[in-house]
Amino acid sequence: MIEILESGPFNTVQDLGRPGYRDIGVTASGAMDPLAVRIGNILVGNEENAAVIEVQTFPFRLRFEQRAVFTVTGADGNPDLDGSELFPWCAYAAEAGQVLELKQPPRLARAYIALGGGLDIPVVMGSRSTSLRGGFGGNAGRPLAKGDRIALGQDAEITMLPAAGLAVVEPAAALCDVFPASVDGVLPIRALPAGEHELFAGDGEAFWRQTWRISSRSDRTGYRLSGEPITPTASVEMRSHGVVPGVIQVPPGGEPIVQMSDANTAGGYPKIAGVIECDLWRLGQARIGARLHFVRSTHAEARTVERAVARYVDDIRQTSRMVKRALKAMA
Known part of the structure; x- marks a missing residue:
């Protein structure tokens, strides 16, 4: 207790x-x-x-x-x-x-x-x-x-x-070769272009180019990002569709929302990108007011990071088992 x-x-x-x-x-x-x-x-x-x-x-x-x-x-x-x-x-x-x-x-x-x-x-x-x-x-x-x-x-x-x-x-040190460090206080977060990325044309590139700040209106449901608004080339009426943690949506105001652990189950805002799963923990450790920028990634890179994390966790798991076996033998 x-x-x-x-x-x-x-x-x-x-x-x-x-x-x-x-x-x-x-x-x-x-x-x-x-x-x-x-x-x-x-x-x-x-x-x-x-x-x-x-x-x-x-x-x-x-x-x-x-x-x-x-x-x-x-x-x-x-x-x-x-x-x-x-x-x-x-x-x-x-x-x-x-x-x-x-x-x-x-x-x-x-x-x-x-x-x-x-x-x-x-x-x-x-x-x-x-x-x-x-x-x-x-x-x-x-x-x-x-x-x-x-x-x-x-x-x-x-x-x-x-x-x-x-x-x-800790992961940030043990996996520093696959998790790039912050540069001048700006955290790099890898993401993949999502379903409606092409709707944003030039503003789509602005999404990747600029530095965003995590707004005080953020919580476990989603991180609202402050920065230069981005807008689609034409207004689009979309039906609500399923969303998951990591999806980055752009509401009419033009400032993106990253869905987090308590993510909505559905939403109708256009999706510009999606954070790769292995970078979500880094985003979850970013404070209100933190600055970040999104790095365009690939499925191959995401799989490489995933395998590196799996090896790291498996090494810890195997070490723990060895310690337990050694203690049993000494008992």
């Missing part, structure tokens, strides 16, 4: 989402940085889809009411346990009564707390993710609040990891 001691708005329970229900209007939800969730769960011995805490408003504090293994992944700030600074992306053991605190990270937007055994939250439509728009899933369909108490799963293998144990090199 854990108890929430301090939490801002919008901190929620998330996993990798609930795909398969968009046809009935149910958004997938899930973590904004799914790669951080997968790695955190591997580090503490969970299945990769186990529920975690997504923290996007700080400070955040929780108290352990039992011994537990945990890790903090995602954001670049250092958490602390009873005032002692810890490394992110590293598994630790906490004793009953200890307090974990996450402060505002220096640059990135979201941190994830994975706990051994996962969070014992009811499964709704195949997922423990919180749908804030639908008011279901997660912690009774709402953000975490002071005084909330959440049970941990009963299959926590806390004796299978050392107290200051398995750690990984």
